[in-house]
Amino acid sequence: MSTIEAPPNGRHSMGKSMKRKEDARFVAGKGRYIDDIVLPNMLYMAIVHSAYPHARIVKIDKDAALATPGVLAVITADDLAGVGLAWIPTFHGYDKQMVLAVGKVLYQYQEVAAVIATSRAAAADGVELVEVEYEQLEPVVDPFVAKTDKTLVREDRENKTNHIYHWEVGKREETTAAIQGSDVKINERVWFQRCHPAPLEPCGCVADMNPATGTLTLYMTSQAPHAHRTVVSLVTGIPEDKIHVISPDIGGGFGNKVPVYAGYVCAAVASIVTGHPVKWIETRTENLTTTGFARDYHMDVEIGATKEGKVTGLKVTTVADHGAFDAAADPTKYPAGMFGICTGSYDFPIAFTELDAYFTNKAPGGVAYRCSFRVTEASYAIERGMDMLALAVGIDPAELRLKNFVRKEQFPYASPLGFVYDSGDYHTTFNKALEKIGYKELRKEQAEKRERGELMGIGISTFTEVVGAGPSKHFDIMGIKMFDSAEIRIHPTGSGIVRTGTKSQGQGHETTWAQIVAEELGLDPQTLLVEEGDTDTAPYGLGTYASRSTPVAGAALAMAARRVREKARNIAAHVMEAPLDDVEWVDYKFQVKGVPEKTVTMKEIAFAAYTNPGPNEPGLEATYYYDPPNLTFPYGAYIAVVDVDKETGETKVRRFLAIDDCGTVINPMIVEGQIHGGLTEGFAIAFMQEIAYDEQGNNLQPNFTEYLVPTSLESPHWETDSTCNPSPHHPIGAKGVGESPNVGSPAAFVNAVMDALKPLGIKSIDMPLTRDKVWRAIQEAKKA
Amino acid sequence: MKVSISVNGTAYEREVEPRVLLAYFLREDLGLTGTHVGCDTSSCGCCVVVMDGTTAVKSCTMFAVMADGHEIMTIEGMKQNGKLHPMQQAFSDQHGLQCGYCTPGMMATAIAFLKTNPNPSEAEIRDALSGNMCRCTGYNNIVKAVQQAAAELSAPAPEPVAAS
Numbered sequence: 001m002s003t004i005e006a007p008p009n010g011r012h013s014m015g016k017s018m019k020r021k022e023d024a025r026f027v028a029g030k031g032r033y034i035d036d037i038v039l040p041n042m043l044y045m046a047i048v049h050s051a052y053p054h055a056r057i058v059k060i061d062k063d064a065a066l067a068t069p070g071v072l073a074v075i076t077a078d079d080l081a082g083v084g085l086a087w088i089p090t091f092h093g094y095d096k097q098m099v100l101a102v103g104k105v106l107y108q109y110q111e112v113a114a115v116i117a118t119s120r121a122a123a124a125d126g127v128e129l130v131e132v133e134y135e136q137l138e139p140v141v142d143p144f145v146a147k148t149d150k151t152l153v154r155e156d157r158e159n160k161t162n163h164i165y166h167w168e169v170g171k172r173e174e175t176t177a178a179i180q181g182s183d184v185k186i187n188e189r190v191w192f193q194r195c196h197p198a199p200l201e202p203c204g205c206v207a208d209m210n211p212a213t214g215t216l217t218l219y220m221t222s223q224a225p226h227a228h229r230t231v232v233s234l235v236t237g238i239p240e241d242k243i244h245v246i247s248p249d250i251g252g253g254f255g256n257k258v259p260v261y262a263g264y265v266c267a268a269v270a271s272i273v274t275g276h277p278v279k280w281i282e283t284r285t286e287n288l289t290t291t292g293f294a295r296d297y298h299m300d301v302e303i304g305a306t307k308e309g310k311v312t313g314l315k316v317t318t319v320a321d322h323g324a325f326d327a328a329a330d331p332t333k334y335p336a337g338m339f340g341i342c343t344g345s346y347d348f349p350i351a352f353t354e355l356d357a358y359f360t361n362k363a364p365g366g367v368a369y370r371c372s373f374r375v376t377e378a379s380y381a382i383e384r385g386m387d388m389l390a391l392a393v394g395i396d397p398a399e400l401r402l403k404n405f406v407r408k409e410q411f412p413y414a415s416p417l418g419f420v421y422d423s424g425d426y427h428t429t430f431n432k433a434l435e436k437i438g439y440k441e442l443r444k445e446q447a448e449k450r451e452r453g454e455l456m457g458i459g460i461s462t463f464t465e466v467v468g469a470g471p472s473k474h475f476d477i478m479g480i481k482m483f484d485s486a487e488i489r490i491h492p493t494g495s496g497i498v499r500t501g502t503k504s505q506g507q508g509h510e511t512t513w514a515q516i517v518a519e520e521l522g523l524d525p526q527t528l529l530v531e532e533g534d535t536d537t538a539p540y541g542l543g544t545y546a547s548r549s550t551p552v553a554g555a556a557l558a559m560a561a562r563r564v565r566e567k568a569r570n571i572a573a574h575v576m577e578a579p580l581d582d583v584e585w586v587d588y589k590f591q592v593k594g595v596p597e598k599t600v601t602m603k604e605i606a607f608a609a610y611t612n613p614g615p616n617e618p619g620l621e622a623t624y625y626y627d628p629p630n631l632t633f634p635y636g637a638y639i640a641v642v643d644v645d646k647e648t649g650e651t652k653v654r655r656f657l658a659i660d661d662c663g664t665v666i667n668p669m670i671v672e673g674q675i676h677g678g679l680t681e682g683f684a685i686a687f688m689q690e691i692a693y694d695e696q697g698n699n700l701q702p703n704f705t706e707y708l709v710p711t712s713l714e715s716p717h718w719e720t721d722s723t724c725n726p727s728p729h730h731p732i733g734a735k736g737v738g739e740s741p742n743v744g745s746p747a748a749f750v751n752a753v754m755d756a757l758k759p760l761g762i763k764s765i766d767m768p769l770t771r772d773k774v775w776r777a778i779q780e781a782k783k784a
Numbered sequence: 785m786k787v788s789i790s791v792n793g794t795a796y797e798r799e800v801e802p803r804v805l806l807a808y809f810l811r812e813d814l815g816l817t818g819t820h821v822g823c824d825t826s827s828c829g830c831c832v833v834v835m836d837g838t839t840a841v842k843s844c845t846m847f848a849v850m851a852d853g854h855e856i857m858t859i860e861g862m863k864q865n866g867k868l869h870p871m872q873q874a875f876s877d878q879h880g881l882q883c884g885y886c887t888p889g890m891m892a893t894a895i896a897f898l899k900t901n902p903n904p905s906e907a908e909i910r911d912a913l914s915g916n917m918c919r920c921t922g923y924n925n926i927v928k929a930v931q932q933a934a935a936e937l938s939a940p941a942p943e944p945v946a947a948s
Contacts, residue, residue: 029860035811250883284822506883673925705827711914712909713911
């Protein structure tokens with residue numbers, strides 16, 4: 001049974017742990033993922049990658065590859081230039097990126113050529129035989145070195161500098177003065193390391209140009225099929241009605257399947273040229289080394305406070321490593337995403353944050369890995385900062401937080417960096433967490449253990465997220481506003497089909513979307529088919545990432561269902577021979593005002609809509625495009641309890657309690673599952689994962705033997721609970737939850753380990769907190 | 785090379801290139817796409833199938849020719865008498881899957897494991913599943929699913945109902 005609190009009683013379909021409808025095919029092996037798609041006369045594509053991080057391409061010799069049986073073509077940047085596709089715009093359109101290396105390679109494993117062949121094996125054979133001659137150049141690996149412009153990563157750009165952009169928000173002078181004048185100040189650098197979403201299914205596509213109709217069908221691992229259709233049209237000039245994107249079942253996304261990658265473009269070009277379908281499926285190494293990385297923010301956190309611990313100001317100064325292209329996945333007007341949420345759950349009177357981004361010879365990215373556009377980095381900075389402040393003030397980190405939370409009566413709360421938090425009760429949620437985990441007893445136990453020289457730590461993270469991008473006034477991607485949509489058609493017999501512009505990658509939309517519509521219409525969720533991912537049938541939407549599906553498409557669904565209900569009410573008036581004003585929706589049925597025995601169900605109205613609509617428009621369907629009035633602000637109180645072995649540096653997570661408040665819960669079982677998964681990803685980031693490069697620019701984590709994914713052995717037990725402060729501006733009060741656990745948990749783990757190491761005088765170690773790193777820090781501390 | 789492999793109870797005789805991996809033989813020669821491939825290093829376990837009833841093998845780490853003369857069970861062969869295998873039912877009941885990509889390999893490992901250890905402790909289950917990665921669930925519900933299946937599979941079989 002789920003520990004996630006159900007919403008108030010009396011609900012028809014929402015708030016129930018309904019089993020997932022999509023499971024029927026997944027447990028039977030009948031899912032349809034990208035590599036399961038096989039078309040007649042299909043060709044295969046494989047990619048040649050650069051061995052060097054920074055090198056000029058002297059020559060590409062295709063001859064040996066072309067002589068291999070089954071190899072039909074080898075595509076290079078020169079071939080793409082012929083069709084105007086050597087470069088494509090990056091996500092938000094501020095930069096461009098090479099599809100295949102143009103003149104030089106800018107990072108190790110960069111795509112250099114694509115081999116088209118009649119079989120998977122022949123394509124792989126061909127890759128081995130493409131000979132590329134390189135002239136090595138000095139790589140720029142460190143963003144702080146990039147800053148000096150000694151070596152230029154991007155010679156193609158007009159501005160001869162590695163500096164990409166500067167971004168800032170807040171009041172610089174006033175904030176600096178406020179911190180300077182404070183009793184207590186901290187100024188610490190924390191680094192959120194480069195990591196990777198690494199869904200178990202790598203990226204891929206099947207591009208299928210039909211020469212007779214001129215239609216390009218793209219089956220692709222896409223979290224945003226409509227946005228991809230529009231981008232393909234804008235970039236290639238193919239009319240948008242001749243592009244059909246189908247995103248089949250997706251084996252995990254986590255932000256990795258948002259950008260457009262070289263493989264998609266090359267496969268499409270190859271299909272257009274050959275007239276055959278062309279399949280490209282990434283290897284794991286390609287996935288980890290070339291597709292969208294996440295984070296890589298170096299953040300200087302400055303906080304001022306009174307000697308009692310009341311915060312007076314916050315300043316965060318960030319250096320961002322963007323790799324070779326400015327391909328960060330952020331809305332156009334927000335180059336650093338929602339980083340302005342860095343004031344977190346605390347009532348800072350004033351704040352300022354600025355960021356400078358640099359090119360380096362590393363893979364491009366900056367995707368929102370289970371995160372609403374840099375919220376994870378921001379949350380990590382403030383939650384680590386608050387713990388360091390507690391240390392400086394000399395009070396318990398729980399007490400410091402309780403002293404500084406935004407209070408319940410302050411909502412809607414305007415933060416000093418420009419957000420208006422919709423709802424919350426941080427004190428209640430955190431107090432519930434403290435009580436449930438037995439905070440006082442744990443501190444007592446810790447004191448006893450410290451007496452004996454044992455290292456036990458308790459780590460807190462009380463984060464606030466900002467999700468649901470977003471209101472069209474502020475949010476767009478390449479000009480396209482970030483609304484989302486829903487279409488509902490109810491059939492004569494009372495079942496129906498529901499379509500949205502989002503795309504589930506494991507979140508369970510086929511179940512939760514049906515629950516929302518069933519709740520609004522009083523129908524059986526089992527009879528509502530949910531369909532997503534096909535641009536020819538689904539209404540236009542910007543897709544699933546940044547926890548935006550429930551806040552935006554979930555709202556569109558409720559509103560579309562209410563339109564259906566209003567149409568149905570008109571038909572009900574006709575069927576019950578009552579004036580429209582007298583027909584009410586009571587207890588999931590239409591009823592004549594004051595005559596409780598005179599009712600008609602939605603199922604009956606559905607039949608009437610096609611058989612006896614009277615003077616009303618026949619049929620029963622509606623579409624709604626939802627432009628959210630504000631973002632939503634889910635939050636949580638997380639507490640980790642760890643034991644660190646001082647001889648080996650190994651950390652054991654003894655307990656982890658996550659109390660989440662995501663507003664109205666649609667399906668408690670699914671919400672809890674999302675939290676478990678996100679916590680496990682946060683655990684991996686805190687303790688295991690980093691896409692590291694050596695000084696020569698070699699990627700040191702190119703597969704799962706180096707880039708570690710926690711298994712059932714390492715993964716802790718998760719304790720979950722919830723509070724419920726619905727969003728006041730969302731039609732059903734839901735806020736979104738999928739990313740909260742990944743946003744909030746890394747700081748809780750790190751704070752716990754630092755708390756354990758406190759007696760040794762160790763204040764900060766950057767993630768991942770591997771056994772080796774912690775052991776070294778302990779040895780250093782012993783020497784000091 | 786010629787191979788004879790029994791897959792999900794059906795005997796197949798096929799000519800295969802010696803370098804063809806069992807995973808691709810199943811997926812591309814036999815069209816059994818329920819078995820997935822998620823890495824290049826034998827790390828993720830998405831490709832696990834059951835060999836000869838009790839052994840979980842990573843089908844990306846075996847050539848098809850190595851399966852010659854053996855019996856293979858994939859996810860497509862788990863159903864029993866048209867009903868979901870207790871493991872399949874348990875994964876759905878316990879919300880032991882989200883995106884579904886690791887699920888076939890995870891269930892294959894678990895089914896083979898319960899054959900050799902029908903009443904495992906939680907620690908034994910976690911140990912047995914440690915060659916299968918999942919990025920979505922955090923494993924808590926997968927462990928519960930295996931516990932549910934173990935309880936069901938080790939329960940005494942119901943008395944056969946006599947035909948009337």
